[in-house]
Amino acid sequence: MRPDLTVLCDQHQRPMKLSVVFIENTPSGQNWNEVYVCGDCGRQYHPQFGYFQLEGFRIKEAGQSRHDCPRHAGQALYLRSRTGQGQDWVCLEEGCAGGTGAINAPVALP
Ligand SMILES: [Zn+2]
Ligand SMILES: [Zn+2]
Secondary structure, three states: OOOOOOOEOOOOOOEOEEEEEEOOOOOOOOOEEEEEEOOOOOOEEEOOOEEEEEEOOEEEOOOOOOOEOOOOOOOEOEEEEEEOOEEEEEOOOOOOOOOOOEOOOOOOOO
């Protein structure tokens, strides 16, 4: 995870903090994960899961607010900035231009 990035909470549009949290139900089976956490609402972001909320140590509502990078399969974009025009969702991968730009269309939930 890159500490130089500004990852915004998709609910508050406030910068999130890099942290390490224990998650019981990740697809990879890995329990300790580096994630970005919102200091206001506790919402978290991980490039594999997108934005999510923890209930106990489990991810609930996985897949919500998720935009996938068109170039990296399974890589969820994060919210970099928000303007009057819309939201700017970008990919975490270094040098990837995938997803740059405003995405205003609603995302279909799985
Ligand atoms: Zn928040
Ligand atoms: Zn990408």
